[in-house]
Every structure is written in C-alpha cells, then in structure tokens.
Amino acid sequence: MRSCMWIKKNIDNIDMFLPFVKFNGIDTNVYTAEWRYVRAFGVIGMAAIMWLLGAFYSIYYNWLKYSSNKITALLLYATISYPLFLSSIDERFFLDLFGTTIIYMGVCIWGTKKLLLDRN
Structure with a gap:
C-alpha cells in the first residue's frame, strides 16, 4: 500500500499487467473486454456497461441510417466503431x-x- 500524505489515505497498489493463465499448455494474459468489466464492476456492472454500449451504438447507427449529412456521420461512426471489433481481444x-x-x-x-x- 502506498501512502498519500496529502489526502491522508492509503491507496492499494494496482497491477500493471493482467495475471497469466495456462490455456491448453500456453501461458497467456489476453482477456476479453468483459473480463475487465467483471473484475472492476462485477457481473451486474459488466452487463450494465455492455447494455449501455450496445444502446449507444444502436441509436447512433439508426440515426446514421436516416441522417441527411451522411458523410460526416459515417466518418464519425467509422472512427468510433473499431472497439466493437476489438472487444474480443481486449477492452x-x-x-x-x-x-x-x-x-x-x-x-x-x-x-x-x-x-x-x-x-464548392
């Protein structure tokens, strides 16, 4: 534990690296995004976060579908949607x-x- 004198509280040390697990004889520390959410917020917190993210991306997609300024909306959606594809690898x-x-x-x-x- 580290001591923070200026706030008069002790702060737990944070692990820099995820713990390694043995999977089919291979040591690995690659987890899905859900594991980090479960570790930080519990199962209910993970479900809430995933629901909020799904609702956000669904609402934005439907707005994009009917938007009049399609180029700007599509560029923004393309910029922020890549975490959807990487969530199976990491958060x-x-x-x-x-x-x-x-x-x-x-x-x-x-x-x-x-x-x-x-x-123009």
Whole structure:
C-alpha cells in the first residue's frame, strides 16, 4: 500500500499487467473486454456497461441510417466503431475513445473532409 500524505489515505497498489493463465499448455494474459468489466464492476456492472454500449451504438447507427449529412456521420461512426471489433481481444472502448487520440483523429478527419469533399 502506498501512502498519500496529502489526502491522508492509503491507496492499494494496482497491477500493471493482467495475471497469466495456462490455456491448453500456453501461458497467456489476453482477456476479453468483459473480463475487465467483471473484475472492476462485477457481473451486474459488466452487463450494465455492455447494455449501455450496445444502446449507444444502436441509436447512433439508426440515426446514421436516416441522417441527411451522411458523410460526416459515417466518418464519425467509422472512427468510433473499431472497439466493437476489438472487444474480443481486449477492452478498447474506454482506453481509446476517452483519450486525446480520438480528438486528434476527429479533427484530422473533419479537416480532410472539408478539404477534399466540401469544395464548392
């Protein structure tokens, strides 16, 4: 335990790496996104997070389907949908979508769209 004198509380040490397990004779520490959510929030918390993520992507997809500005909406959906495909390997929703990289990517995609597609 580390001591944080300025807040007068002890903080538990956090494991930097996921624990290794033996699977068919191979040592591995690759987990799905669900395992991290279960470890952090329990089974009910994992179900709630997965439901919220599913609802968000479903609502956004349906909005995209009927949107009048399809190019911008499609570019944004393409930018934020890749964690759906990577969730079987590792948790990417909160690691990638709530960082500064996504803002940088959004600005670059918006600028490229303005430069290449919105020339009138």
